[in-house]
Amino acid sequence: MLDLRRIRSEPDAVAAALARRGDDRSSIDEVLRVDAERRAKAGQRDDLRARVNAISKEVGAMFRDGRKDEAAALQAESKAAGEREKALDTEVAALDEQRRDRLLRIGNLPSADAPDGGSEADNVVLRTEGFDADGYGPHQRVPHWDIGAELGFLDPEAASRISGAMFSMYRGHGARLLRAMVQLSLDRNGDAYEEIRPPTLVRTDTMISTGHLPKFADEAYHMERDDLWAIPTAEVPLTSLGRDQVFDEAVLPLRFMAYTSCYRREAGSAGRDTRGVLRSHEFDKVELLAYAAGAEQAIACQEDVLARSESILSDLGLAYRIVDLCAGDLGNSAARTWDIEAYAPGCDMWLEVSSVSWFSDYQARRANIRYRPSGGGSPEVIHTVNGSAMGWPRTWAAVVETHRQPDGTIAVPKVLQPYMGGLEVIGPR
RNA sequence: GGAGGGAUGGCAGAGCGGACGAAUGCGACGGUCUUGAAAACCGUUGGGCCUCACGGUCCCGCGGGUUCGAAUCCCGCUCCCUCCGCCA
Incomplete structure (x- = not known):
């Protein structure tokens, strides 16, 4: 607001x-x-x-x-x-x-630093890391849905039998790989971010605070009987964690992270990205979020989230790029957003795996989260920043495709091996 | 699901129709004293809206009602707690 x-x-x-x-x-x-x-x-x-x-x-x-x-x-x-x-x-x-x-219903003001432009086409790629277009062998040019079938760790038929289209099911080592990635990012960020396990069904007020309501009601699952909404991202409960609170400036920035399932109706995207795990009504994500005192501190937080997300991608051995969203492509609540896109060689796509945004005081004004300046004076509205430490399904897809070996097995990245019980290679079941 | 209790300032807690934005205590801040600190003493100490300001107005969980006047009485709602039942 x-x-x-x-x-x-x-x-x-x-x-x-x-x-x-x-x-x-x-x-x-x-x-x-x-x-x-x-x-x-x-x-x-x-x-x-x-x-x-x-x-x-x-x-x-x-x-x-x-x-x-x-x-x-x-x-x-x-x-x-x-x-x-x-x-x-x-x-x-x-x-x-x-x-x-x-x-x-009025969106946030774009930061002056956000590039001009009206659509996705005007977004600016700030930099690309670890990408060599010719460096991928034919064994890496297999999309993850084929790999999933081959190695038996994705079961889309079962998922749709249970829940319908656009739900996914991971099995065996596929499921474990996903869990390993979640653990990795939680452990990586525990030094500065307090781990939260929030409720994932929330009240209407909570959805309004982050800007998901009233404008985007069609995007969210609503349980009418109890008037609760399934969160589309942990940003929702984490932002409302501080609702109606006044913090001392000295405790800021406050940082939180949460691993949750995220639920999205994906109204209007039926038929898009339907293969594999690229777009799903329910997916796992680890979210990082910060409450900051003013723009300068907030931007520092935004840079911190970006750096942390990047370091995980590079440790997973993935190629990625940072995209600065133009004003016209910004989400409704955001002032500035950097998307991180990981390269998935099998489907030959840059997949948005994280979106690191600065919301200025837009969300906090809705949520009524303030801080008392150290120098005295009336409380001021805080700034919020958040980003996915990782949106897992897409990262998972990029990992599986990137690390597929000529014999069809998947090499487990070193950083994940401790979380896989030391497993180095995933072969057929 | 059943029965009861509760919601007041940063916290604790009084007030139960008029001088109450609200006693008192704690905390925080400033001062006196002290070489310094503690103690003691004195003082200050919520937020929203309108206004350049003076000032006005609103907020005692939320919404309505009674009254010239409501934190206080009446009605509805929400949330929290306790006990019983059921249950992961």
Whole structure:
């Protein structure tokens, strides 16, 4: 959610920033119109209340002094004022709701550092690591779904029998490999990030805080009976961990990580990336998240998350690249996002395995997470940063394809071997 | 699922129709004293909205009602706790 005061004081600058993400300024003008009306009405209401309060005080004094009879006229005036006040208050409440609803649907302002552009095509590749287009042998040009069938560690038929299309099932060493990768990234980041195992079914408020509602309700699974939502990412519970809290600046940045399943309806993507594990309604992810005091600290956190994700990919022996998302391709809540794409030689695709974003104070304002500045003064809204330490299925696919050997077996990367009971090679079952 | 209890400031906890944004204690901050510290003493110490400001207004879990006036009375809801039952 944007800062309303900023919209009021510099509407043109805000509109210009939103234009970079392709949003027109009508939403801003709408908010301002509702806001102006609300303020006018609220002012009138407050004046009436002030009158009622003053009268009550006087009446109270009269009662104490035994001048009850003098109070009648004042009581009548107060009653009338109270009725007008109530009517105005109803109007103000309605305007409040309208204002908030409009505000919640306006996206975040892109950082000035985010490149210009309207679509994916305008994203900027910042750098590419470990990639040699000609360095892959024919044995690595086998897509992971074929490898999965070959070695028996993927069972898409069983998955769809149980849950339908776009669910995956890992078996045997395939499942264990996935678990090893989860463990690896949790262990890697435990030095600075507190491990959290949050609930994965959350309330509506919690989904609103991160910006997943109200705008993207179609993307999420909703359990109507209990009015709970299945989280699309651990970012959701981790952000709301600090909801309505005020932290001392000295404890920031606070860093959390969580391993959870993530649930996405993927409405509208039926038929896209249907092979293998590239797109699934349910997948595992380890998420890193930080609460920061202000932009500078937040950007340092964002760089830290990026560096940590990168180091895991390179230790897994994968080629990857860092993509700076252009303003038009940014997620609704993000100010700046770096995607990490791992190269999967078998399907010959750059797979988005992590998305490291700085949300400025957009999410924290919705979640009402603040910090008290060390120098004194009123609480300020914190900044949030998060990124996948790794989105596992896609990384898994890249690992399996990259490390397929000429004999069809998979060489287990050294860093994962301790988590696989020392296993060095995965062969057929 | 059944029965009961509770929700007040950073925390603990009083208040149960008017002078209450709220006693008191703890904590935190500032000062006096001290070579320094502790102790003691004095003082300060929540947040939102409107306003250049003065000031106004709102917030005692949330929403409604009664009243000139509600933290306090009434109704509904949510959450938490305890006990019983059932259960991974």
